[in-house]
Amino acid sequence: MSYLEELKEFYPLDLYTFSRRLTEGEFTVLKNLRKVLEEKVKPVINEHWEKAEFPFEAFGEIAKVGVMNSSLLFEGREGKRKPSELYNAFLYLELAKLDASIATFYTVHGGLCYNTILIGGSEEQIDHYAPKVASFEWQGCFGLTEPDHGSDIAGGLATTAEKKGDKWVINGEKRWIGGANTADILPIFARDKTDNKIKCFIVPGGSKGLRVDVIQNKVALREVQNGHIYLDNVEVDDSTRLANVNGFKDVARILRATRADIAHLAMGMTYGSLEAALKYVKERDQFGKKVSSFQLVQEKLARMEANVVATLAYSVQLANLQEKGEFLEENSALAKMHNALRMRETVALGREVCGGNGITLETDVARFFADGEAIYSYEGTHEINALIVGRYLTGQGAFV
Numbered sequence: 001m002s003y004l005e006e007l008k009e010f011y012p013l014d015l016y017t018f019s020r021r022l023t024e025g026e027f028t029v030l031k032n033l034r035k036v037l038e039e040k041v042k043p044v045i046n047e048h049w050e051k052a053e054f055p056f057e058a059f060g061e062i063a064k065v066g067v068m069n070s071s072l073l074f075e076g077r078e079g080k081r082k083p084s085e086l087y088n089a090f091l092y093l094e095l096a097k098l099d100a101s102i103a104t105f106y107t108v109h110g111g112l113c114y115n116t117i118l119i120g121g122s123e124e125q126i127d128h129y130a131p132k133v134a135s136f137e138w139q140g141c142f143g144l145t146e147p148d149h150g151s152d153i154a155g156g157l158a159t160t161a162e163k164k165g166d167k168w169v170i171n172g173e174k175r176w177i178g179g180a181n182t183a184d185i186l187p188i189f190a191r192d193k194t195d196n197k198i199k200c201f202i203v204p205g206g207s208k209g210l211r212v213d214v215i216q217n218k219v220a221l222r223e224v225q226n227g228h229i230y231l232d233n234v235e236v237d238d239s240t241r242l243a244n245v246n247g248f249k250d251v252a253r254i255l256r257a258t259r260a261d262i263a264h265l266a267m268g269m270t271y272g273s274l275e276a277a278l279k280y281v282k283e284r285d286q287f288g289k290k291v292s293s294f295q296l297v298q299e300k301l302a303r304m305e306a307n308v309v310a311t312l313a314y315s316v317q318l319a320n321l322q323e324k325g326e327f328l329e330e331n332s333a334l335a336k337m338h339n340a341l342r343m344r345e346t347v348a349l350g351r352e353v354c355g356g357n358g359i360t361l362e363t364d365v366a367r368f369f370a371d372g373e374a375i376y377s378y379e380g381t382h383e384i385n386a387l388i389v390g391r392y393l394t395g396q397g398a399f400v
């Protein structure tokens, strides 16, 4: 089978052939990843979702594939810290088409934490932290949101940091922080009491004065443990303060990169719900025929496929721009807004065509349907991303 034929068979829903731009090395890693996801992760997903526990053992198998640091991803891009942005989009497709919790756990580690270090750290700090995050030796998270400040975090961030000698003392609370309870390193954004600017500190897990309570009773992303963090006079060395985070403008630089990841994640869920729905309707008989043979069902499947292609198009073009170093806030916001909207429509259609069984974990679409709500709201709600695009279009900021 030729390379192009193999790609077509691997991504049958990629009708506009965006995957053709992957290198053979990148495709090899993605194939290895899918094997691990199918064989090791898929069999344990539903039980973990129901028990609201993260499948750490299975996730460890993903890390072994080298999804962040395999040499196959760096052919022709030696010396770079990250694989290509196109590969990144397809990595999210693979993870999220299986399960949004797995993809979300990955994004707080490999997206938010890793980009915070790469964008915010000095060369020395990057050398210290980045390889251990890329190899998954240290698990990371991203501590920005607070109990009283979500959408208005830029102006409202209330956690404080005060310099005392060569130490910093941090006080405050963070909420919703994915993976915080098990993280080895916790990037925490805090306001410097002296100059009022936002800074970032890599707080080691288990630090004195650090407490993480896991948020209970979620109906979305049940596997992911979201932490409510309490920082009570947590003392860290000056060396943990990321040198290049000196105001919210630097946090915005990080978010410009990571918001693209969530657009990709929504694209992967769109792909996954169509795949799961197709499997069901091709097997289910009603009126003596396969449900997939009914015209009204096929119209819904066609709309879902249109959303797969549209979300892929947004993701791939955004990846192309970011690969060239073009990180515009309105571009990331537009892609996150669009892909999350289309994903939300697709997971609902997927649930619909599976009928009653579509609300059980057996058909996979139910998980996508429930998880979609979290992705729709995190990393900038629909409204906030729309307002970023609106500000670009009109020149008028309508946030406040």
Ligand SMILES: Cc1cc2nc3c(=O)[nH]c(=O)nc-3n(C[C@H](O)[C@H](O)[C@H](O)COP(=O)(O)OP(=O)(O)OC[C@H]3O[C@@H](n4cnc5c(N)ncnc54)[C@H](O)[C@@H]3O)c2cc1C
Pocket: 108, 141, 142, 143, 144, 145, 149, 150, 151, 152, 175, 176, 177, 178, 221, 226, 374, 377, 378, 379, 380, 381, 382, 383, 384, 398, 399, 400
């Ligand atoms: C599952 C999950 C995981 C998360 N993981 C992390 C994480 O790892 N790290 C992290 O730092 N954060 C994380 N978050 C936080 C997430 O980014 C915030 O939930 C999000 O930014 C929205 O903030 P909020 O929930 O406080 O909603 P609010 O800001 O209270 O908004 C409530 C509603 O009001 C709307 N609204 C607010 N302001 C305006 C306005 N000016 N105009 C119009 N509408 C407006 C919003 O769009 C929303 O619909 C996570 C959240 C969830 C749910």
